[in-house]
Amino acid sequence: xxxxxxxxxxxxxxxxxxxxxxxxxxxxxxxxxxxxxxxxxxxxxxxxxxxxxxxxxxxxxxxxxxxxxxxxxxxxxxxxxxxxxxxxxxxxxxxxxxxxxxxxxxxxxxxxxxxxxxxxxxxxxxxxxxxxxxxxxxxxxxxxxxxxxxxxxxxxxxxxxxxxxxxxxxxxxxxxxxxxxxxxxxxxxxxxxxxxxxxxxxxxxxxxxxxxxxxxxxxxxxxxxxxxxxxxxxx
Amino acid sequence: xxxxxxxxxxxxxxxxxxxxxxxxxxxxxxxxxxxxxxxxxxxxxxxxxxxxxxxxxxxxxxxxxxxxxxxxxxxxxxxxxxxxxxxxxxxxxxxxxxxxxxxxxxxxxxxxxxxxxxxxxxxxxxxxxxxxxxxxxxxxxxxxxxxxxxxxxxxxxxxxxxxxxxxxxxxxxxxxxxxxxxxxxxxxxxxxxxxxxxxxxxxxxxxxxxxxxxxxxxxxxxxxxxxxxxxxxxxxxxxxxxxxxxxxxxxxxxxxxxxxxxxxxxxxxxx
Numbered sequence: 001x002x003x004x005x006x007x008x009x010x011x012x013x014x015x016x017x018x019x020x021x022x023x024x025x026x027x028x029x030x031x032x033x034x035x036x037x038x039x040x041x042x043x044x045x046x047x048x049x050x051x052x053x054x055x056x057x058x059x060x061x062x063x064x065x066x067x068x069x070x071x072x073x074x075x076x077x078x079x080x081x082x083x084x085x086x087x088x089x090x091x092x093x094x095x096x097x098x099x100x101x102x103x104x105x106x107x108x109x110x111x112x113x114x115x116x117x118x119x120x121x122x123x124x125x126x127x128x129x130x131x132x133x134x135x136x137x138x139x140x141x142x143x144x145x146x147x148x149x150x151x152x153x154x155x156x157x158x159x160x161x162x163x164x165x166x167x168x169x170x171x172x173x174x175x176x177x178x179x180x181x182x183x184x185x186x187x188x189x190x191x192x193x194x195x196x197x198x199x200x201x202x203x204x205x206x207x208x209x210x211x212x213x214x215x216x217x218x219x220x221x222x223x224x225x226x227x228x229x230x231x232x233x234x235x
Numbered sequence: 236x237x238x239x240x241x242x243x244x245x246x247x248x249x250x251x252x253x254x255x256x257x258x259x260x261x262x263x264x265x266x267x268x269x270x271x272x273x274x275x276x277x278x279x280x281x282x283x284x285x286x287x288x289x290x291x292x293x294x295x296x297x298x299x300x301x302x303x304x305x306x307x308x309x310x311x312x313x314x315x316x317x318x319x320x321x322x323x324x325x326x327x328x329x330x331x332x333x334x335x336x337x338x339x340x341x342x343x344x345x346x347x348x349x350x351x352x353x354x355x356x357x358x359x360x361x362x363x364x365x366x367x368x369x370x371x372x373x374x375x376x377x378x379x380x381x382x383x384x385x386x387x388x389x390x391x392x393x394x395x396x397x398x399x400x401x402x403x404x405x406x407x408x409x410x411x412x413x414x415x416x417x418x419x420x421x422x423x424x425x426x427x428x429x430x431x432x433x434x435x436x437x438x439x440x441x442x443x444x445x446x447x448x449x450x451x452x453x454x455x456x457x458x459x460x461x462x463x464x465x466x467x468x469x470x471x472x473x474x475x476x477x478x479x480x481x482x483x484x485x486x487x488x489x490x491x492x493x494x495x496x497x498x499x500x501x502x503x504x505x506x
Contacts, residue, residue, distance in 0.1 A: 031313040054339065055261050055414045067476045068312035070262030070414045072467055081444050084261055084286065084417040085347050088340040093359060116336075121369055127324045129310035129317075131338035131366060132287075139360030163338075165363040 007223050009176035012195050013147060014040065014231060015223045017101070017174045020145045025098040026050040028137055033147050034101035035065040036234060043230050052097060054133040056082045065234060088133070092140035100141035102134050104148055104164070106156050109189050109209045111146065111171040111182055113138075113164040121161055131163050138167040150175035155207040177203045179220060183212070193218040237407030237430075237453035245429050245455035246272045249395050250281075257284040257346075257393035257425055258291060261416030262312055263469060266399040267291050268462030269431050271500045274298045284393055286342050286417060287312070290465070290482055293319040294500070296332060297492055303333040305391070307342040311479060318486040328489065335370055341388045345372065346417055348390035349424030361386035396425035399463045400448075401470060402439065403432045407450035410439045413469030419446050428452065431459035433471050 007015075014037050021027055021041035029038045029051055039062060042049050051060045055070035059079030066074055075081055082091070091097065104113035105128055115134065119125030138144055144167040148154055166187065173180040179193035190212040191203055196219055204211050223231075250256060250273055258266050270291040273281075280302040285292055288309040295301050297319030309320050323332035337345070344356025361367065362375045362384065372389035398418040400411035409430045411418060422428040430448065435458050439447070450456070461468075465475035465482075485495045 055263070055416070057414065067314070067479065068262040068474065070312075070416075072263075072413070072469060072473055075263070075413045075469055081414060083415050083419065083446075084339070085343050085420060088343050089358075093340070116365075121365070124325060127309075127316070127321045129308050130306070130336055131364075132308035133339040135338040135360050135364060135366075136340035136358070162363075162365040165360065 007228055011228065011231060012220065012223055013149070013174055013176045015227045016179060016195070016220055017145060017147045018044065018227070020099070020172060020174070021046045021049050022098070024048045024050070026052055026096060028052045028054070028092065028097045028100040028141055030054070030101065030103065030132070031066060031069050032103060034103065036231070037101070037147070039065050039234050040227070040231050044227065052087070052091065054084070054087055056084055056087045058082060058091070088136050092136050095140060095142070097141040099143045099145060100137035101145050101147065102137060102164070104146060106154055106159050107146060107148065107173065108156060108159050110187050111144070111166045111173060111189055112159060112162055113146065114159040114161045116161040116163045118160055134164040138164050141167065141169070143167070143169045144171040146171065146173045148173070148175060150177045150203065150206045152206060152208045155209070157209045177206060188212055190214050191217065193220045195220045196222045237450045237456045239403070239405070239407050239435065239456050242268060242272045242431065242457045242459055245457050246276055249427050249429055249454050250278055252278055253280045254394040255282045255284065257391070257396040257421045259285065259396065259398050259416060259418045259421040260463065260466065261287060261414055262289070263414040263416065263467060264399045264411060264418070264463050265289065265291055265466035266397045266431055266462065267464060267466065268459040269397045269399070269429060270295055271503070273300060274496070274500055284391055286339055288317070288320065290479065293317040293486055294496065296320055296323050297329070297486065298496060299329040301332065302330065303335065305335040305337070305342070307337040307339045311483060314479060314483060318483070319492060322489070335372065336366055337370060337388070338366065341373065341386070342391070343417060345388045345391040346420040346424050348388070349392045350420045353390060355387040355389050357385050357387055359385055391424060393421070393425040394427065396421040396428045398422060398428070399431045399459070399468070401432065401468055402434045402436055403430065403456045404436055404439050407453060407456040408439060409448040409453065409456060410442065410445050412442045412445035415444070415446050419448065422448055422452060427454040429455045429457065431457045431462045433460055433462070433468050434458070
């Protein structure tokens with residue numbers, strides 16, 4: 001069965017993010033797309049993943065993606081619950097998290113993030129929620145996955161505000177067009193995979209800086225029937 | 236010893252214009268009933284401290300109670316932006332809102348230092364971001380043992396902390412459990428503390444993971460059943476997610492917001 005036209009850009013983005021959850025890894029996730037991807041991964045290839053929420057729920061097993069990071073289901077299904085001071089100090093800063101999953105409004109070529117304002121801080125065009133736990137996640141987690149749609153408004157040459165400094169470890173950015181990874185030597189984001197039906201020029205045009213493309217550029221595996229049907233049942 | 240009293244009397248006695256007020260509860264046990272009483276009593280010029288500034292902040296800001304917000308995230312959880320907060324920041328309505336902005340980990344160590352009566356808390360990260368240019372309470376310091384640069388965050392010691400909990404006993408000892416957030420630290424950092432509870436019982440039965448706040452660290456305990464709605468109280472009622480969705484359209488428009496607050500907060504007399 002050919003799925004070329006049968007999934008949306010958001011669906012392949014979510015499915016590509018779900019594939020980044022390694023089984024048994026400890027993963028710090030927020031609400032929204034990262035949490036949907038986490039639920040998908042747990043139902044498919046990563047049943048023993050350890051989901052950690054900043055509300056202090058560790059080892060939560062939500063059947064459906066929660067609306068807030070502190071939903072009752074997270075508390076009820078967690079292996080244990082810790083306080084907010086403990087989650088940030090012992091678990092994140094203490095280096096117990098393998099992968100942190102984040103969203104953002106803007107990203108630059110080194111995977112620094114903005115989730116604070118569009119425009120100037122003192123007279124913003126759009127005032128957004130701000131940092132939350134993200135800066136401590138990039139500081140404490142070994143590896144980061146960022147999920148956001150790719151346009152020249154989000155992939156900017158200069159952030160309007162630096163909310164969250166990049167992770168010292170590897171960062172993967174998953175978009176609706178492809179996958180970018182930080183280069184091990186230069187830390188610059190490099191396009192390593194394009195989604196089926198998307199060409200490289202299209203991805204370059206959606207990026208405000210001159211985008212580096214890997215010599216071994218891959219094509220993302222299209223969503224399988226199982227991935228798509230499981231995702232749709234979750235939503 | 237805490238006095239077991241009414242919501243009206245507790246807010247009247249312990250929350251004053253110009254106070255530094257911490258309202259905590261991390262999406263769970265959000266002290267909505269107490270926030271609504273502050274709105275009804277028309278407190279002004281408050282500095283409100285809250286990690287996850289969500290709907291209760293949006294309501295207090297939109298009703299003109301708040302001069303300054305100390306926070307680390309402001310939004311409608313899982314749904315998007317806060318319209319009353321945005322209107323105050325972007326257009327100064329109904330009054331201009333001053334911001335002292337942190338990230339969660341930074342404001343967390345400010346509370347833990349405050350609870351320990353230390354001058355500042357420390358953490359890694361933070362200093363590499365633009366936030367430090369907009370917050371007076373963060374400085375880089377050098378570790379005296381290794382020379383490592385770390386961030387120091389000035390302690391926060393609120394005039395009053397307000398939280399909601401599952402239950403208290405008749406002596407005013409308080410018990411809360413489930414997602415316990417940063418309520419214990421907020422209460423111990425503050426000069427006075429008000430706790431609203433779902434029920435008052437003869438004695439507190441042990442519950443796994445529960446936090447106990449003894450009566451002698453609290454100023455007032457108030458029986459306020461369903462006082463965390465539309466957030467939830469673990470073991471009592473679930474989160475009203477539909478209301479959180481509805482809030483987006485209520486808060487989008489100034490008139491609709493004022494009408495909603497008039498009908499659902501101002502004209503309601505607490506039990």
